Amino acid sequence: MLLPTLTPTAPDDPAVIRVGDDELSREDLVGAATAVAERIAGARTVAVLATPTVETVLAVVGALIAGVPVVPVPPDSGPREFEHILADSGAQAWLGQAPADPTLPVVPVRRYAKSWHRHPEPHADSTALILYTSGTTGLPKGVPITRQSIAEGLDALADAWLWTADDTLAHGLPLFHVHGLILGVLGPLRRGGRLIHTVTPTADAYAAAAGSGASMLFGVPTVWNRVAAEPAAAHTLSAARVLVSGSAPLPVPVFDRIRELTGHQIVERYGMTETLITVSTRVDGERRPGWVGSPLAGVETRLVENGEPLPHDGESVGDLHVRGPMMASGYLNRPDATAESWLPDGFFATGDVAVIGADGMHRIVGRRATDLIKSGGFRIGAGEIETVLLAHPAVREVAVIGVPDDYLGQRIVAYVVGDEVADTELIEFVAGELSNHKRPREIRFVESLPRNAMGKVQKKLLG
Template identity: 50%
Template sequence: MSPLSLDLSPDLFPALTEAQADPDGPGAHRPALRFGDRSLTYGELAATASPLAARVAEAGRIAVWATPTLETAVAVVAALLAGVPAVPLNPKSGESELGHIVSDSAPTLVLAAQGTQLPPALAALERLDIDIDTSAPATSLPSPGTSDPETPALIVYTSGTTGPPKGAVIPRRAIATTLDALADAWQWTGDDVLVHGLPLFHVHGLILGILGPLRRGGSVRHLGRFETAGVARELSEGATMLFGVPTMYHRIAETLPDDPALAKALARARLLVSGSAALPVHDHERIAQATGRRVIERYGMTETLMNTSVRADGEPRAGTVGVPLPGVELRLTEEDGTTAVEAYDGETVGEIQVRGPNLFTEYLNRPEATAAAFTEDGWFRTGDMAVRDPDGYVRIVGRKATDLIKSGGYKIGAGEIENALLEHPGVREAAVTGEPDADLGERIVAWIVPADPQSPPTVDELADHVARRLAPHKRPRVVHHLDALPRNDMGKIMKRALTHD
């Protein structure tokens, strides 16, 4: 692993500064952002974002109506240039959730693309339309509003699965260090061209997918919305990296047998990256067999940005999220939250705790929640359960709250059972939960979307299948057949919605 030099200067985008300093130089004409048929070079981005940054510099906090458009990217860049915290808003959020976020974060402005209709929950905010005018004369980039790397850059709201969404305050330091650590792990340079179709209101799509290329001096081509045809087109036309979530890669795996052009395009990619949830091993293998390229996984969350990744120069092992990124400390702990799990045996489950410059600073207006999220010695409690292989690779087996099943004296991670179930030819989708059992403590329950609804696999068939691949105590005792699994916008399965009569 190469040493990491962390740049904590206030300049998050050196290529933008260079383009401004030399508007006729080659750097100014390099492509920066492309959304469909609309694009900006670094010189045009500087000319567009700098006057907007000047307009919001005294705004306090600003909200950004985070549609998957060029305007959203420009708005967030402008906020970062101005040193003003931005609050990305999910356009699919309901009125109640939006009302909570606006009340909690108290922005003074909302930035949106011209012509966009905003919901009533934002009616009290002053609106500023984002005008992308590349013909406007260039103005000087503002000096960042602060030189303090701890200054808030973004306030990103969590999914709110256990209550109202909490605003994670992400400082400039965390953005810079995460993106530089990923550059080290992925050999990410200004020559890379990233393609993705992720939403822009969360860490994966916005920080990694938009700010990441801009920090490197490279470019990003956003699809607007994910389509396998768009992926094939962009990778065939010079894109080198693809970011996606498991739902997207599942669609790719399903499409590949009948789409040789997609297989050829994926084979050209330098790096295929999946995140935000575990990518089933079955989809890993189908993509690798069709393209000769292996998807690598990384692990992060809103509060920590990125923690681990399979490295570009490492082994792309399916079912793992690789090793800790440079600068990130990671440990597993027992249920007491303090006793370290020392085993590197691929079996012993513990909660992941992390510490490093990639972490958020606080939950906005929630000092008690912030304090509860950290141990006394400064480790963040992720709530994710994992095991470590002998070489240090981390395998996540589920969430502590929903995916840790205690059955017959064993601690079992739902994730590994789900992967085993997905290897059965009769299973299209799978989720695993636990439910009370008088004898075992908890019994393992499988929720299955069958490949053939007219002939679904039986509980005995699936139990034997899992027992052969993993161990007898990990076999499901109950199986429910569904038409579809409940998922959120990121494709994550919402296990709290899995109930039976």
């Protein structure tokens, strides 16, 4: 059963879900979500405009109870994205809130309606969610995710993070991706714990949540950077049990600053829409800055280069493949793209390049297309250079890319947000920490870096 704690006979817990100032008890959640399920029973697929509201939670949970696949749609999507997601997913209606001038019927979510009808548990292999990837090129691809995949993924994280019904999770992440929705909403509901959604992921909001008893806090690196810049708020997080970062690489200086202010070593993890979370540091294990941990229970990983396996020696950089029970099985309506990424032996080609140590710890170098730089015959990870530059006091944010170069193949260029200093100062700073061939050949100061909703730098928009 995907959500074993949500049944018509579930005990009533006050404020099991809080979104901003809006609260639902467990009884209210079960009754209102079951009423939603009554209204959409038998539907093929429904779309949910995934705003951070109690109604969004009720819509998603109601669809899961009814066994109707739900498509969480980013509320800031443009008309072309709305049209593509609705057509590609085959959504028949908007459930709850809808965008202006909706092209589909709208089924309301009535939060004070109640039903105690028992719905049979859908088959474990049935589709629960269709999430759309946040890729940087082309229209987003739909990824059908089964109930079994969600259950396997959440249980593996519960093992790694010692996550129980006693935990209260707090975060302010979007509700249309794996991090904010599957981990951030379905995770506490599966465990039987509580959720505080702060609506906006500010340092003060996280401090208030910690002051209200949050034992776990989720954030992306930009959130933890904000927290690190607010010492008073950060100190409040010391009372939590665990802090988790994901969706983008966590800069080592931010890891170090959070540890200094809170006493916590942030738990880092790695995953994708297509695979859910497959690698993580453990709460009861080593947390090494810049490394995302070891495979979760049931997960296998490997490194390859041109089809040949690479050693797990902490140095060799190769394409990362993963295999595990939480993975999706393909893209919606895209057999060509599915065949490219899901390999015949069951592994998924992530498109990321990584290093794996002899102890099983993983360091993600980045996307092969943008973060693996081939310069002067060397294979160089952009993330390594970014980590060094972030240690310079003048640098607040940085993105390193390779640009075409007739002599080197690719020339290392660093885009820097911070105080302008001489280019040579930053170049020599890197050369003093890393091999000479890893130094940037050019520094470009910018006001900001382009990022998506999850805080990932969109490197394809640079250069």
